[in-house]
Amino acid sequence: MKLLISPINPQEAISAANGGADIIDVKNPKEGSLGANFPWVIRSVKEAVGSLKPVSATIGDFNYKPGTASLAALGAAVAGSEYIKVGLYDIQTEEQALDMLSNITRSVKDYDPTKKVVASGYSDYSRVNSIAPFLLPEIASRCGVDVVMVDTAIKDGKSTFDFMSEEELKKFTHLAQRSGLECAIAGTLKFDDLPIIGRIAPDIIGVRGMVCGGDRNSCIQEELVKQLRQKMYDL
Numbered sequence: 001m002k003l004l005i006s007p008i009n010p011q012e013a014i015s016a017a018n019g020g021a022d023i024i025d026v027k028n029p030k031e032g033s034l035g036a037n038f039p040w041v042i043r044s045v046k047e048a049v050g051s052l053k054p055v056s057a058t059i060g061d062f063n064y065k066p067g068t069a070s071l072a073a074l075g076a077a078v079a080g081s082e083y084i085k086v087g088l089y090d091i092q093t094e095e096q097a098l099d100m101l102s103n104i105t106r107s108v109k110d111y112d113p114t115k116k117v118v119a120s121g122y123s124d125y126s127r128v129n130s131i132a133p134f135l136l137p138e139i140a141s142r143c144g145v146d147v148v149m150v151d152t153a154i155k156d157g158k159s160t161f162d163f164m165s166e167e168e169l170k171k172f173t174h175l176a177q178r179s180g181l182e183c184a185i186a187g188t189l190k191f192d193d194l195p196i197i198g199r200i201a202p203d204i205i206g207v208r209g210m211v212c213g214g215d216r217n218s219c220i221q222e223e224l225v226k227q228l229r230q231k232m233y234d235l
């Protein structure tokens with residue numbers, strides 16, 4: 001199981017990388033759950049850790065704006081990220097999701113086919129008027145997306161496990177893997193959740209708050225990343 005950690009700057013990225021993260025996922029929590037950071041921040045993170053770890057960048061919690069999202073995705077790719085991650089926020093139909101993901105994927109892969117696209121749905125989708133994550137694997141695989149994910153849209157302390165059961169997350173994981181996609185689970189995950197995460201067995205878990213000591217507005221602590229990495233070996 002790979003560990004994705006979401007820093008906001010190069011200093012945090014180095015802590016995440018030194019602690020054993022597999023993917024360094026640049027974001028900007030001030031602009032939402034999957035808020036986009038600035039191109040120069042993505043570039044500086046890439047310069048700090050890029051030869052050691054793949055860099056991911058979130059491009060935002062997107063409503064139905066395929067053109068804007070495609071241009072943002074290209075920006076993240078040009079800035080140096082290997083994974084380009086979009087949140088499908090207020091995407092209400094399968095047709096809208098298909099339009100978003102096919103254009104984002106085209107934008108990224110036309111530039112560099114080795115880059116990976118991550119399509120994130122939300123475990124609390126009903127709170128933000130968006131489609132259920134279970135619909136994503138089939139749509140994403142038709143669009144050439146590489147990874148499907150669930151995260152929480154609203155960061156108010158509630159976790160993905162408050163909105164989706166173990167069985168539902170196993171179903172999501174199974175649907176993704178059956179479609180040839182990697183599956184990532186995130187959303188205010190805690191150390192106490194590790195046994196259930198082990199049973200669900202996604203390909204990737206994504207965290208920030210857990211390795212900031214429980215407060216995602218604080219800073220990533222290398223020691224907590226090391227502890228998490230160590231505990232993941234036992235899953």
Ligand SMILES: O=C[C@H](O)COP(=O)(O)O
Pocket residue numbers: 004006025151152186187188189206207208209210216
């Ligand atoms: O992609 C992962 C997210 O940054 C998770 O953040 P969180 O653990 O604070 O919910």
